[in-house]
Amino acid sequence: MKKVSKAIINFDDYVERKNTDSRKWSMAGMHEMATYVDDNSIPLWVADMDYKVPTIIIEKLKKRVEHGVFGYSIPSEEYYNSIKYWNKIRNNWEIEKEWIVSTPGVVVGLNFAIKAFTAIGDGIIIQNPVYPPFKSSILNNNRVIVDNSLIDKNGLYFIDFEDLEKKASNPKNKLMIICNPHNPIGKVWTKEDLEKIGEICFRNNVILISDEIHSDLILFGNKFTTIGILNENIINNSIICTSPSKTFNIAGIPVSNIIISNEKLRMEYLNEIIKSGLKPIPSLFGAIAVESCYTLDGLEWLEEVKRNLENNYIYLKDYLKENIPKITCGHLEGTYLAWLDFKKLGYSNQVLNEKLEKEAKLVIDPGEIFGEMGTGFIRLNFACHKKILIETLERLKIVFGK
Ligand SMILES: Cc1ncc(COP(=O)(O)O)c(C=O)c1O
Structure with missing residues (x-):
């Protein structure tokens, strides 16, 4: 892979995101409990980072913008090669160009899978x-x-394999969607866990969708395993959703790469996309973003980002332990989303949300939006400037540290 420019990121630089049409900073389209948001609120909710992308992405996009003609485009060979390169170097996963199907985002990709492989009324297994x-x-x-x-x-957190076996063996259940690493708990599933899930799905004719969008953000020396390197039976029964959007903070340029090695499944999936009127290729700028992210510079940038995220998480965890020990910080292995347990404080969901939003002026994701098990928890995005994190923790201390 050609080295184009140095990837530089200075975490001391504060990037102002107010008034930049950022969904996170405009606090637009939030959960229904959001009532007390104003200009003083700190956004720690939706999963994007407050950091600038690697310089190489800016340079490559700029160069293409300067050409000035943006007619219909097709992805270049470099686009496919960069995806192959990244998956090989990151996950020791050899993929073929033909296996790559592009969709404008992972959630769009999940919806196509649901339509392609299940019928109305079918059951789909997920893990709350x-x-x-x-x-x-x-x-x-x-x-x-x-x-x-x-x-x-x-x-x-652990997987209930006995329950999974039971649910997978019900012929009404046709699909399982896993999240690896798992948002919101920050768990990186082990190879053994994934093999067990994969085997259960294969034996029971349940197609496995693995959402691996957070898979580059593995922290503290934990090891990520993609479904793509497990045994043939599992791989042939799987759809693997990847994207540079979390890794490189480019969710505003929607692009994801859905990897399907099984030709039959791929054809069914492609058919669903084509039926919708969409082309299974990236947009012009989506392709350029992928090509410039999945490079040596991208790797270097990623290492810096991960170091910064680890520092932020350690700071957060230590601060809570010292100042507000009733808030418990979950065991985080990956992602930049802290799963904080407020149950010891004894508030109802409504009171907790009100205290956070109205008194602390913090906009977080309430645990209950992730399912019943999230009651008493919040999800806090710590991919922010250190001064924002410090201010957040000080506000938490004022409201909850008594
Ligand atoms: C697990 C997971 N999947 C998918 C997405 C969204 O992906 P996209 O924006 O590509 O649809 C997110 C965003 O937070 C996520 O956490």
């Missing part, structure tokens, strides 16, 4: 607490949520 669009995608398509809830043992 989980990223809310898993649920809404199932419900919006008139399919049925089948919950294989995770087991919470004092803040450490």
Whole structure:
């Protein structure tokens, strides 16, 4: 891969995001409990980072903008090669160009999978607490949520395999969607966990969708395993959703790469996309973003971002322990989303949300939007400037530290 420019990021620089049409900073389209948001509120909700992308992305996009003609485009060979390069170097996963199907975002990709591989009324297995669009995608398509809830043992989460086996063996249940690493609990599933899930799905003819959008953001030396390197039976039964959008903070340029090695499944999936009128290729700027992210510069930038995220998380965890020990910080292995347990404070969901929003002026994601198991928790996005994190913690201390 050609080295084009140095990837530089200075975490001391504050990037102003107010009035930049940022969804996070405009606090637009929030959960229904959001009532007391104003100009003094700090946004710590939706999963995007407050950091600038690697310089190389800005340079490549700028160069293309300067050409000035933006007619219909097709992805270049470099686009496909960059995806192959990234997956090989990051995950030791060899993929073929033909396996790559582009959709404008992972959630769009999940919806196509639901339509392609299930019928109205079919059951789809998910693992609560989980990223809310898993649920809404199932419900919006008139399919049925089948919950294989995770087991919470004092803040450490485990999979209930006995329950999964039971649910997978019901012929009404056709699909399972997993999240690896798991949003909102920040768990990176082990190879053994994934093999067990994959085997259960394969044996029971349940197609496995693995949402690996957070897979580059693995922290504290934890090890990510993609479904793509497991055994042939599992791989042939799986749809793997990848994207540079969380890794490089480019969610505003929607692009995701859905990897399907099984030709039959891929054709069914492509057919669903084509039926919708969409082309399974990236937009002009989506392709350029992918090509410039998945490079050596991108790797270097990612290492810096991860170091910064680790520092922020340690700061957050230590601060809470010292100043507000009743708020427990979950065991985070990946993502920049802290799962904080407020149950010891004894507030109802409504009172907790009001205290956070009205008194602390913090805009977070309430735990209950991730499922019933999220009651008493909040999800806090700590991919922000250190001064924002410090201000956040000081506000938490004033409201909850008595
Ligand atoms: C697990 C997970 N999947 C998908 C998405 C959204 O992906 P996209 O914006 O590509 O639809 C998110 C965003 O937070 C996420 O956390």
